Amino acid sequence: MDTSRQLYANEATGWRRGVYDDVRETFRAPVVNWIFRTVMANDPELTRYAWGQVKPLFETRGFARLSVAYRDAVLSALDVPTYRRTEAGVSPAEFAELRGQLATFDVVAPRLAVLFETMDRALHDEHDPSPPDERWATGAFPDWLDRDRGAPPTMVDTPPEELADTVDSIRAFHGFEESLPSIYRCLAQWPTFLDTLWSDLDPVFEGEGFDRALAETTDLVDEFVGTTPYRPRLAPADLRGVGVDDTTIEGVQGLFREFNTGPVETVLPALPAFAASVDASGERSLG
DSSP states (O other), X not given: OOTTOOOOGGGOOHHHHHHHHHHHHHHTSSOOOHHHHHHHHHOHHHHHHHHHHHGGGGGBHHHHHHHHHHHHHHHHHOOOOXXXXXXXXXXXXXXXXXXXXXXXXXXXXXXXXXXXXXXXXXXXTOOOOOOOSOHHHHSBOOTTTTTTOOOOOOOOSSOXXXXXXXXXXXXXXXTOSSOOOHHHHHHTTSHHHHHHHHHHHHXXXXXXXXXXXXXXXXXXHHHHHTTOSSOOOOSHHHHHHTTOOHHHHHHHHHHHHHHXXXXXXXXXXXXXXXXXXXXXXXXXXXX
C-alpha cells in the first residue's frame, strides 16, 4: 500500500465523497483523517467495505462511555498546564482557531484508538468479542456528545526553523525518525506557543503519569474492542470473498499493525492533554 497517496476530501466525488461525509458525521469531527485518505486512494472499494463493517461500533452508547473514560484517564493522570490567550502569545482570533483545532484532535483520539485496534485485530482474524448483556452496549450514541465542537485542522508542511530543537525533542520522545504527527504540524502554525507548550509538557510526558495514562487508555480500548456488540467481517477470508487480492490484504494489514503498535500509540493519549492546555477539552463523563 502506497502511503504517499491520499485522496483529499476536496478531491473526492460521488460515493467516495459520501463515505467521507459519513466518516465526519460518525466521528463527530470536521476532518477525514490520514488513514482514511490513504486507504481510499489505494483501494476505494476496500475502504467502503471496511467502513461499513466498523461504523456501527462508533454509534453505540458503549463507545460513548469509552470515549469519555479515555479522556478522563489521560487528564486524571497528568498535571497539564493551562494557558490564557496572552500566555499563549497569539491574537484573539488565533486563540479561537487554536482551541477549535485542538478540540478536533481531542474528539478523534479515542475514535482512532478504537479504529486502529479493531482493524488490526479483525484484519488478522483475531477479533472474537464477547459482548456484555447490557442495554448501553447497543444503545445509541448520545446525540449531544462531541457535537459541533471542533474546527477543521490546518497544518504546516514543514515546521519553521526556529522550532528545530523542539521538533527534534518531539520526535525523540515519540520515536519518529523523520516524520512529524499531524498534531504537531498543526501546533507549528503557532511556533511560540508550541515551543512553550512542549517545554512545559515534555517533562510531564516523561514522567510516571504519562505511562499510567498510556496503560489505562490501552486497557480501556482493549476492553471495549474485546466486548464490541458487533463483529466486523474483515478477516482475510472475508476480504477475499468480496474480491480483495492477497497483496492488498497484506498491505492493509501492515498499515494498521504499524499504526496500532508503532509510535502513534504514544501520540493519541497526548491529544486530550493538548486540548486541556487551552481549556478545549470535551466531556469526561456521560453525567
